[in-house]
Amino acid sequence: MLESINKILICGLGSIGLRHARIFKSLGVKEVLAYSTGKSTLKPDNSIEINKKFNDLDAALKEGPDLVVISNPTSLHLETLSSIMPFNKHTLIEKPLCDTASYWNSKIKELKRKKTMKIAVGYHMRFHPLIIDVKKIIETHKLGRPIRARGAWHAWCPDWHPWEDHKGSYVCRRDLGGGAMLTLSHEINYLQWLFGEFKHARADSSRFSFLDTGVDEASILTIMHESKVISELSLDLFSHNTRRDLEIFFTNGYIKIDFLKNILKIKDIKEKETEVKRIDGFDIDKTYLEQAKQMDKYITRGEKGNLCTYDESILDLKLISTAQKF
Secondary structure, three states, rough: OOOOOEEEEEEEEHHHHHHHHHHHHHOOOOOOEEEOOOOOOOOOOOOOOOEEEEEHHHHHOOOOOEEEEOOHHHHHHHHHHHHHHHHHHOEEEEEEOOOOOHHHHEEEEEEEHOOOOOOOEEEEHOHHHHHHHHHHHHHHHHOOOEEEEEEEEEEEEHOOOOOOOHHHHHHHHHHHOOOHHHHHHHHHHHHHHOOOOOEEEEEEEEEOOOHHHHOOOOEEEEEEOOOEEEEEEEOOOOOOOOOOEEEEEEEEEEEEEOOOOEEEEEOOOOOOOOEEEEEOOOOEEEEHHHHHHHHHHHHOOOOOOOOEHHHHHHHHHHHHHHHHOO
């Protein structure tokens, strides 16, 4: 159970907002408030109890939530955060932080003045047990020094929200902050978490619009990290052959994670050993659960753990902004 979070406010009742409500309820949160404009295309889920609903954000904030979760479209994240800041409420923002480089730059100094306001961004893959295993291998030099990484996330986005036309989804709308690089930025975030800040980056995006949208439906990124590791990342929203994996090549070995099968393969060339770790029955909700628990510790004791901070999430936006210039 949580120590400091008894009442939360969810801003945005789409699928991810309802997931956060369900996760926090399972951890013993007594009261879930919701701020919603009513524009969600998702049918109401009566299995998740929302204690009070508001169409006025200030009125909802005056109820005194211990934590605010921002889960509305990406383009509205910082506008919502700006309204929360005068109330000095701890906030968990769904990824990515926002959709435009110019806006977050104007907010940095203002946010840093709010020293008692804990802010994290919801890159929940940092709580995936296989990613955590890989981070430990890198930090302990078990396989020597990492040289190169190659990641991929290929998805069929019309299946994500089958209740709506995909062209109306935030994922496929530029004005709401959609596109492959922003929507699938979990991979960009964990690559910087594993290998450090990027030194330079470039991206090539498909000029074809297979899904008839105005966003980057497919992008291939090349990232050079300050640590001298080079990462390649393939992202797309229209693949029928879905895949999500990560390969890392070390001086003394090789790692591969298959996130769809939840399998980690570790090959130690020096010891001439191959280890395979499989997590049977893994539910991605567990990463959200651990993220919520860590947010509670962050608020209570200042322990960030694997949480992605506001400043760290800015690095992801800087990388995307830099890569898109090519």
